[in-house]
Each structure stands twice: as structure tokens, then as C-alpha cells.
Amino acid sequence: MTDPSTRTEAALGRAVDRLTADGCPPRLGEAIRYAVFPAGNRLRPRLCWAVADALSAPDPVATDGAATALELLHCASLVQDDLPAFDQAELRRGRPSLYRVFGEAVAVLAADALIIGAFDEVGRTAHRIPDRVGLLMCTLSRGVGSPHGAVAGQAWEAESAIDLTEYHRSKTAALFEATTAAGAIAAGRDPEPWRAVGQWLGRAYQLADDITDEGSDATDGSDTAHGRPNAVQELGAASSVAQLEQCIGAALRAVPDCEGEARFRRFLDTFLERFRTPDTRVAPQRVDARPVMRHLWVVS
Incomplete structure (x- = not known):
């Protein structure tokens, strides 16, 4: 079988070609392609493929569809996130x-x-x-919809009182959970045992992102500049880093027994490198004027 990363790029190329085929308004077509290429980290397709591989998925075409859908949804969320109504971000991927x-x-x-x-x-x-x-359609819909998907995560930023845990769950973790579940569904297996893996990975990713954001000198698109909730601002740097490690540990413990468990754990070793080494040189904690309901994650 072709390398999953190569398959993903090829599948995304075909998907974009279909969306921008003859008859598509030229500027819309250019914008769609601009949103998807060049490649970002493709974390979600990679994770989806890793789960499917761990479960010895018999049909790679089914995984292609799930992985491609996940990345298109993620790319759409980035376009929306950058809009003036939300972050008004000047840059995306440099x-x-x-x-x-x-x-x-x-x-x-x-x-x-x-x-x-x-x-x-x-x-x-x-x-x-x-x-x-x-089941796959419903899984993806819940990962990006409401009440606990990416749409809800974006909407939390418009609330006067924000539940940090629910915000992280919806904004990031829900689509990671959909990713691991989708990999299992594409492999013809029960997705339920894999949901916790994705949920914890998504929470870890958002914590790492918050820590990096708070340690960055950038202002465009930063949490502070846009009044978004940030774990470091609410919990402090040390607690945020500790929770990041707790979430990583919980994700590793949640990996179900399966025939490809060893392969999946090797994949996670590489996948988690970007989570374990965030920029922890955080700026002094700033005060957000909006009340935020603090909620510490308890990892059993």
C-alpha cells in the first residue's frame, strides 16, 4: 500500500479538483485550493490512518474518504477562525x-x-x-457541530462566561475524537474504545497550543490580542504544563488492545513530539476582564 501521507495528499488533490472543476467561479476555486494547499501538518489524517492501520483496515479507500473529510473540515475551521468576525488573523501558515x-x-x-x-x-x-x-457521517457531524463540536467551540468565544474545559473540548478535542473514531469505523471496528484516545490527544494539543501562544511574541491571532480563553492565563504556566503531561499520559493509557497496538504506540511517540515540547517561556500572567469558570481536568 502507498504511504498514508502520500495517499492523503493525492486524495485531497482529487477532492479539491472536484470542488474546483469547470463551472466553479474562478476566485472561489482559487480560494478553496489556497485553503488546503500547501500541506499543513495533516495531523488528523495521519491519526486517522494510524488507527486504521492498528486495526488492520482491509480497505484503504474507505480510510481515504474518512481522512480526506477530516482534513477538509479542519481546513474549513481555520478559514472561519481567521475571519474578521472572529480572530481577524493576518497570517496562516506563514x-x-x-x-x-x-x-x-x-x-x-x-x-x-x-x-x-x-x-x-x-x-x-x-x-x-x-x-x-x-455512523461515520454522524461521527464527523458531531465533531464539527453543536453542542460539543468545533462550531460550539467557536461560539464559546462570544460568551461572557466561558467554561475552559468545555471550550477546549469543543474547539479542538471533539474533532480529534472524531478522528480516532473515524479510523476505527473505516476499519470496520467499534469506534467507542478509540474515542477517549482522540479526546485526550485533542485536549493535550490545545494545552500545548495555549502554552506556545502565551510564550510567543506574536500579537496577530494570539489569544491575548483577541480575548480568547487560554489555559496559561487561567491556570498558570506550571499547572498548564502539568495538565498537558496528564493528558498525554491519559491518551497513552486509553489505547485499546488490538493487533497493531505496538505500531500505534510507535506512531504516538512521533506524533506527540510537538505536544511534549511546547514553548513554556510564557509571559507574565495577564488578567482577562471576562469571568471564566475554572475547571481542572481530573485524570484517573
Whole structure:
């Protein structure tokens, strides 16, 4: 089988080609392609493939559909996150944010197209897993929707009182949970034992991101600049780093017994490198004027 990363890029290329085929308004087509390429870290497709591989998935095409859908949904969320209504971020992945290049209206439509395209990708591989495609659709919908998906995570930023744990769960962890579950579904296995792995990885990722953000000199798109909740601001640097390690430990303990467990754990060793080494040179803790309901995660 072709390397999963190569398969993912090829599948994303085909998906974008379909979304931008003849008849697509030129600027919309350019914006869709700009949102997906060049590649970011592709963490979610990589994780989806790793779960499917650990479960000896018999049909890589089914995993292609799930992994591609997850990345299209993630790319759509980044486009939305950068919009003036939310972060008004100048840069994304070292270049101008999509709305800065194509305008706000086209950016909104490009994000819409990516979301719809994600579910189209699942539909295109439905014949491979006809008895499980409904479950996969629901899993992805919950990961990006409401009440606990990415849409809810974005909406928490508009609230006057913010539950930090619920915010992290919705903004980031929900799609990671959908990712590990989708890998199991594509492999024809029960997704439930894999949900906790994704949930803890997503929480760890968001903590690492908060720690890095607070230690950065950047202002564009930073949590402080936009009044977003940040674990370091609310809990302090030491507690945030400790919780990051707790979440990583919980994710490792949650890995289910399976035929490819050793392979999956080797994958996690590499996958978690970016989580374990965040920039902990945080600035002095700032005070957020909005009341935030503090909630420490208890890891058993």
C-alpha cells in the first residue's frame, strides 16, 4: 500500500479538483485550493490512518474518504477562525490569511464548500462501508457541530462566561475524537474504545497550543490580542504544563488492545513530539476582564 501521507495528499488533490472543476467561479476555486494547499501538518489524517492501520483496515479507500473529510473540515475551521468576525488573523501558515487574499465573502463561501465537500468525500466511499457510512457521517457531524463540536467551540468565544474545559473540548478535542473514531469505523471496528484516545490527544494539543501562544511574541491571532480563553492565563504556566503531561499520559493509557497496538504506540511517540515540547517561556500572567469558570481536568 502507498504511504498514508502520500495517499492523503493525492486524495485531497482529487477532492479539491472536484470542488474546483469547470463551472466553479474562478476566485472561489482559487480560494478553496489556497485553503488546503500547501500541506499543513495533516495531523488528523495521519491519526486517522494510524488507527486504521492498528486495526488492520482491509480497505484503504474507505480510510481515504474518512481522512480526506477530516482534513477538509479542519481546513474549513481555520478559514472561519481567521475571519474578521472572529480572530481577524493576518497570517496562516506563514502567509496571508485566506480572507486577506480573497475577501471575506469568498472566504466564507470557501469554508462552506470545504464542509460540504468533506461529506461528499464520505459519500463517494460509502459503497466500501455501506453498513457503517451513517455512523461515520454522524461521527464527523458531531465533531464539527453543536453542542460539543468545533462550531460550539467557536461560539464559546462570544460568551461572557466561558467554561475552559468545555471550550477546549469543543474547539479542538471533539474533532480529534472524531478522528480516532473515524479510523476505527473505516476499519470496520467499534469506534467507542478509540474515542477517549482522540479526546485526550485533542485536549493535550490545545494545552500545548495555549502554552506556545502565551510564550510567543506574536500579537496577530494570539489569544491575548483577541480575548480568547487560554489555559496559561487561567491556570498558570506550571499547572498548564502539568495538565498537558496528564493528558498525554491519559491518551497513552486509553489505547485499546488490538493487533497493531505496538505500531500505534510507535506512531504516538512521533506524533506527540510537538505536544511534549511546547514553548513554556510564557509571559507574565495577564488578567482577562471576562469571568471564566475554572475547571481542572481530573485524570484517573
